[in-house]
Amino acid sequence: MKPSSLIGALIAWLFVAAAAPAAAATITVHDIAGRDVTLEAPVKRILLGEGRQLVALALLHPHPASLLVAWSADMRRQDERLYDLYRAKFPLLDRVPFVSRGSPDTFSVEQALAAAPDVAILSGGYGPSRRSDDVVHKLEAAGIPVVFIDFVEDPLTNTVPSMRILGRLLGQEARAEQFIAFYQSHMDRITTRLAAARPALPNVLMHAHAGHMECCNSPGRVTIGAFIDIAGGHNIAVDVLKQPAGRPSLDETMARGQLSLEYVMARDPDIYVGTGGMHLQALGGLVLGPGVDPAISREDLAKVVSKPGLDGLRAVRTGRVHGIWHLFNNVPFNFLAVEVMAKWFHPELFKDVDPDESLRELNSRFLPVPLVGTFWISLDQKPTERGR
Amino acid sequence: MSDLTAPAQSIVAGHLRRTRRRAAVVVLLGIAAIAALQLDFGTGPSSLTTAELLRGLFDPSSLGRSSAVILWEIRLPQALMAALVGAALAVAGAELQTVLANPLASPFTLGMSSAATFGAALAIVLGIGIPGVPRIGIISTNAFVFAFGSALLIQVLGRLRGTDGQTQVLFGIALFFTFNALVAIMQFIATEQALQQLVFWTMGSVTRANMQSVAVLGVVVVLTFPLAMASSWQLTALRLGQDRASSFGVNVRRLKLFALLRISILTGAAVAFVGTIAFIGLVGPHIARLLVGEDHRFFLPASACAGALVLSLASCASKLIIPGIVLPIGLVTSLIGVPFFLALILIRRGRE
Numbered sequence: 001m002k003p004s005s006l007i008g009a010l011i012a013w014l015f016v017a018a019a020a021p022a023a024a025a026t027i028t029v030h031d032i033a034g035r036d037v038t039l040e041a042p043v044k045r046i047l048l049g050e051g052r053q054l055v056a057l058a059l060l061h062p063h064p065a066s067l068l069v070a071w072s073a074d075m076r077r078q079d080e081r082l083y084d085l086y087r088a089k090f091p092l093l094d095r096v097p098f099v100s101r102g103s104p105d106t107f108s109v110e111q112a113l114a115a116a117p118d119v120a121i122l123s124g125g126y127g128p129s130r131r132s133d134d135v136v137h138k139l140e141a142a143g144i145p146v147v148f149i150d151f152v153e154d155p156l157t158n159t160v161p162s163m164r165i166l167g168r169l170l171g172q173e174a175r176a177e178q179f180i181a182f183y184q185s186h187m188d189r190i191t192t193r194l195a196a197a198r199p200a201l202p203n204v205l206m207h208a209h210a211g212h213m214e215c216c217n218s219p220g221r222v223t224i225g226a227f228i229d230i231a232g233g234h235n236i237a238v239d240v241l242k243q244p245a246g247r248p249s250l251d252e253t254m255a256r257g258q259l260s261l262e263y264v265m266a267r268d269p270d271i272y273v274g275t276g277g278m279h280l281q282a283l284g285g286l287v288l289g290p291g292v293d294p295a296i297s298r299e300d301l302a303k304v305v306s307k308p309g310l311d312g313l314r315a316v317r318t319g320r321v322h323g324i325w326h327l328f329n330n331v332p333f334n335f336l337a338v339e340v341m342a343k344w345f346h347p348e349l350f351k352d353v354d355p356d357e358s359l360r361e362l363n364s365r366f367l368p369v370p371l372v373g374t375f376w377i378s379l380d381q382k383p384t385e386r387g388r
Numbered sequence: 389m390s391d392l393t394a395p396a397q398s399i400v401a402g403h404l405r406r407t408r409r410r411a412a413v414v415v416l417l418g419i420a421a422i423a424a425l426q427l428d429f430g431t432g433p434s435s436l437t438t439a440e441l442l443r444g445l446f447d448p449s450s451l452g453r454s455s456a457v458i459l460w461e462i463r464l465p466q467a468l469m470a471a472l473v474g475a476a477l478a479v480a481g482a483e484l485q486t487v488l489a490n491p492l493a494s495p496f497t498l499g500m501s502s503a504a505t506f507g508a509a510l511a512i513v514l515g516i517g518i519p520g521v522p523r524i525g526i527i528s529t530n531a532f533v534f535a536f537g538s539a540l541l542i543q544v545l546g547r548l549r550g551t552d553g554q555t556q557v558l559f560g561i562a563l564f565f566t567f568n569a570l571v572a573i574m575q576f577i578a579t580e581q582a583l584q585q586l587v588f589w590t591m592g593s594v595t596r597a598n599m600q601s602v603a604v605l606g607v608v609v610v611l612t613f614p615l616a617m618a619s620s621w622q623l624t625a626l627r628l629g630q631d632r633a634s635s636f637g638v639n640v641r642r643l644k645l646f647a648l649l650r651i652s653i654l655t656g657a658a659v660a661f662v663g664t665i666a667f668i669g670l671v672g673p674h675i676a677r678l679l680v681g682e683d684h685r686f687f688l689p690a691s692a693c694a695g696a697l698v699l700s701l702a703s704c705a706s707k708l709i710i711p712g713i714v715l716p717i718g719l720v721t722s723l724i725g726v727p728f729f730l731a732l733i734l735i736r737r738g739r740e
Binding site for chain 2: 077102103106126212213214217239240241257258259260261262263265266279280283284308312
């Protein structure tokens with residue numbers, strides 16, 4: 001580089017630095033693992049322990065890929081279509097190295113250090129969690145602050161604080177508060193109305209990753225199972241997993257379990273909810289997600305519940321069979337899952353609630369990569385049983 | 389018999405007494421196995437009683453639709469599958485221990501189960517199957533092909549170095565580690581969901597049994613067991629050593645070849661439908677040996693009954709430990725089998 005251009009670059013940099021909206025300042029965030037972390041914000045170089053948290057960053061920042069210096073490959077592995085959508089919108093992503101294949105044990109601390117991030121945002125799930133003492137210790141020993149967020153383990157408690165933390169880290173507090181207000185208004189609409197009406201709770205079977213193994217892998221009150229209670233349903237898995245209400249944890253030995261088909265038949269749930277996604281395409285299960293044709297999802301769902309045993313359940317006979325995108329278990333806009341399920345569980349009470357409209361609002365106000373596709377699906381109600 | 393001397397007569401009488409006692413033990417084991425099968429059949433989270441189920445067996449119209457599904461799609465195939473797999477693996481283990489002259493030989497220790505797991509992993513993780521096999525059957529088919537293939541490989545490799553069992557055991561152990569490493573690689577590259585499915589598969593479970601798979605395994609057992617019984621005296625002779633058996637006119641090579649074929653088919657078919665169940669092929673034969681000794685006329689059926697008994701009890705336990713949740717049967721098998729086995733050893737030692 002010639003000296004003159006070097007000087008030119010320096011001057012340009014000075015201008016950019018002076019024009020930056022928020023000057024770097026030292027802040028302290030209280031993360032969802034209960035740790036107080038002090039660091040320089042807004043951060044410019046982010047490491048994401050779970051690649052899918054790019055979606056959360058994108059809610060708050062117009063160019064999330066420009067902040068990313070290392071991430072994990074779980075989004076690419078689990079939903080290549082979603083990954084491609086983000087790549088198309090943010091071509092810079094292709095230059096960001098992967099530090100894990102999308103699982104806690106393939107996380108390479110050395111690669112993470114090589115990326116020299118300002119902050120490592122970890123979130124459990126497919127990445128190192130707050131139980132990964134070794135990873136956290138090594139990152140911190142190298143001077144990299146570690147901040148925990150969470151949308152999967154206890155989504156009802158942690159979603160709002162996690163977004164607030166991200167807002168502070170990115171210097172986008174106002175944007176974060178807008179999203180939180182939007183989120184909270186949708187959640188409150190469901191919870192206040194349920195609290196006032198106190199309807200009888202229908203029994204719900206949630207069949208996780210429907211169609212991929214024998215019936216029925218079922219979550220308790222963790223991950224996507226957390227939304228059943230708040231949407232006004234009774235999860236039949238909770239009874240055998242012996243899960244108390246309150247703050248559940250993925251650490252519990254029986255956070256989820258393989259229900260026996262006979263138990264499911266004996267409980268004869270009122271409502272069937274299968275979860276699915278692109279990750280089940282190769283495994284022959286329920287496919288849902290961005291760019292998925294609803295006809296395909298409906299066909300998959302009908303196939304899943306036509307298996308002997310499931311086909312005789314009250315839910316199937318009366319046509320209360322639904323499918324939901326599994327990734328709602330780990331994104332900040334999980335209120336959509338709550339809205340959809342509340343409507344399924346109490347159709348009369350939530351007649352005016354329109355999740356499709358909520359999704360449109362989310363897309364237009366917050367998401368740079370709009371969600372377009374099939375994220376929930378229902379089989380047709382049986383004509384004879386309609387209106388029961 | 390009257391022209392025998394008095395000591396000879398007492399030896400013959402003693403032999404007959406032992407034979408009758410062993411036959412009685414086999415019959416008792418058989419009754420116990422059937423009782424365990426019925427107990428397993430009657431155990432489950434719904435409120436159906438054994439009596440209702442038995443009535444439903446003979447009079448299908450007496451049950452409602454969901455009870456009929458519970459009977460024909462859940463209880464009956466799973467109970468029969470547990471008993472059949474127990475019998476198949478125990479007989480395979482019994483023959484293997486005799487043919488290889490090694491009490492630690494079993495379909496699991498010789499890598500056949502690991503090979504089957506690798507076959508299943510190819511199907512689950514990479515979707516690779518035998519061309520022409522429908523999607524729904526590729527896991528079972530792969531498992532069978534790999535288990536069968538590995539048994540043939542042990543046989544062929546063993547042939548290169550004579551027919552002594554020791555070489556074949558060593559080859560088997562080499563296969564065990566090779567396939568375990570290959571399975572570990574599959575686990576590493578698997579997605580979360582495929583990994584979960586694979587891990588569940590390797591723990592062994594009868595929940596995926598249906599009447600078709602029960603029928604297939606039933607046919608395999610019914611066809612191979614009489615062939616094994618037909619060779620029982622030759623196998624007994626083989627326990628005295630290869631040279632002694634040859635001197636009785638036994639064609640040892642042929643005997644071993646056919647025994648290994650039976651073992652591969654039994655193991656392959658059992659593993660294909662339920663995944664790996666490690667313990668039964670080793671301990672079923674040992675329980676039988678402790679009870680009836682080495683005479684294969686009794687040893688083989690006793691092994692079958694002991695295997696079926698232990699696996700039926702394990703199946704019961706897997707349903708009872710956490711009602712409503714399916715525990716993989718492979719997790720429980722050792723817990724049920726080991727105390728049984730230890731008790732037998734201690735009682736034996738005490739008596740001697």
